Amino acid sequence: LRANYRDVTEGKEITYIPVSSQLDNEITEIEKSKKASQVLYFHGRFHPQKGIHFLFSQDWNDLPLTIRGFEDALLTPDRVLWLKEKGISAVPWTSQSSVIRDELMDHQAVLFPSIYEPWGLSLQEALALGRICIAHPCQGGHEEQIVDGENGFLVDFSSPDLKKRIKEIINLPQAELSRISNNAQSSSYLGHEERIKKLKDYFLWLRSNA
Helix, strand or coil, rough: CCCCCCHCCCCCCCCCCCCCCCCCCCCHHHHHHHCCCCEEEEEEECCCCHHHHHCCCCCCCCEEEEEEECCCCHHHHHHHHHHHHCEEEEEEECCCCHHHHHHHHHHEEEEEECCCCCHHHHHHHHHHHCCCCECCCCCHHHHCCCCCCCCCECCCCCCCCCCCCCCCCCCCCCCHHHHHHHHHHHCCCCHHHHHHHHHHHHHHHHHCCC
């Protein structure tokens, strides 16, 4: 907002009201000490705005990628084989947040290739879990949710150097990755209670400043 609408936001307070999610973002000590066994992860619905074409255009055999979100009917043997040959593990859509949470925790980095996203709930959930998030600059929510190099990364998914950049990120020193993970978790809030409180505080502010 401040970068793209400076003329109307300068000198004004921006109130952050968190999204509401059922995802459990409490991380246990065991989870903190456990190393991710898989590399890259994407989950989301199949819509042109999600930028999935960026993922299908790459060979991921050296950076195995899990894509969750396929309709069961699309997972025909020939399509599964085609994806497998590109280093992509295809799994169907699920609405079970516990499954998504476990998969988020078991991957080194989470990809967000959307070409447009007003405010990404999936991104916010991943940040709240302290995941290493790599998002495409979309002139929207990604830039508001991620400060590049601080709590995640903004990378052009249309760049020919996409995979090189992803490799650089996941191979950063562990201390640096931990810093970014901690920043992601501490800067992200989920849940109904936080949302209700922020909304209440904002309405009280509006009433006192009307």
